[in-house]
Amino acid sequence: MDAAHHRLAPTPRPGAARAADWPWRREAFTERAQQLLERHPDELVLVLADADHFKQLNDDFGHAAGDAALASIGARLTEWAGPHGVAGRLGGDEFAALARIEPGHQALRLDHLAHLATRPVPYEDGSVLPLTVSLGAATPAAIGTSDLPTLMRAADAAMYEGKHTGTVVQARPDHTRTPSINGRRQGRPGTAARTTTRP
Numbered sequence: 001m002d003a004a005h006h007r008l009a010p011t012p013r014p015g016a017a018r019a020a021d022w023p024w025r026r027e028a029f030t031e032r033a034q035q036l037l038e039r040h041p042d043e044l045v046l047v048l049a050d051a052d053h054f055k056q057l058n059d060d061f062g063h064a065a066g067d068a069a070l071a072s073i074g075a076r077l078t079e080w081a082g083p084h085g086v087a088g089r090l091g092g093d094e095f096a097a098l099a100r101i102e103p104g105h106q107a108l109r110l111d112h113l114a115h116l117a118t119r120p121v122p123y124e125d126g127s128v129l130p131l132t133v134s135l136g137a138a139t140p141a142a143i144g145t146s147d148l149p150t151l152m153r154a155a156d157a158a159m160y161e162g163k164h165t166g167t168v169v170q171a172r173p174d175h176t177r178t179p180s181i182n183g184r185r186q187g188r189p190g191t192a193a194r195t196t197t198r199p
Contacts, residue, residue, distance in 0.1 A: 029088020041146040051093035138171035
């Protein structure tokens with residue numbers, strides 16, 4: 001099977017969504033996202049998502065509950081991106097989605113995503129898991145480029161700016177100047193190394 005069609009396929013646990021509902025792996029997501037940006041730069045919205053208080057959820061409810069929460073985030077982003085977009089898991093509790101949306105409808109669709117992403121997660125025996133997700137969005141029109149790493153850096157910085165607010169923060173051009181390491185905001189896990197800043 002072509003690498004671009006591999007999906008995340010964790011071992012199912014009780015309460016977790018089906019593996020088919022999970023988004024693409026990081027490499028496959030990046031490949032598909034770059035293709036979309038080349039073809040439809042004026043209609044695309046990139047969103048980065050990060051589960052809030054994920055360690056606490058794991059500690060309070062167990063790792064099976066954490067798996068269920070991650071599966072839910074992946075499924076909801078995949079649903080939101082739709083058949084003409086793509087969603088991917090970047091690692092840990094970090095996700096990304098790229099959706100084709102006409103500019104006049106983008107604000108409404110982002111507002112819908114904010115509500116969709118924070119719905120409680122159905123779990124075992126009819127119980128639900130609390131879930132909140134921080135979201136940052138970037139568009140080529142707002143940032144001034146269709147370069148995927150730059151858009152991801154801007155969306156990541158916007159997401160961090162709005163952490164725990166329950167809203168989607170839309171990136172500004174100044175978000176692209178956030179210090180980063182390997183395209184990720186300084187201070188995120190795995191970035192304890194040389195810092196770079198884009199002009």
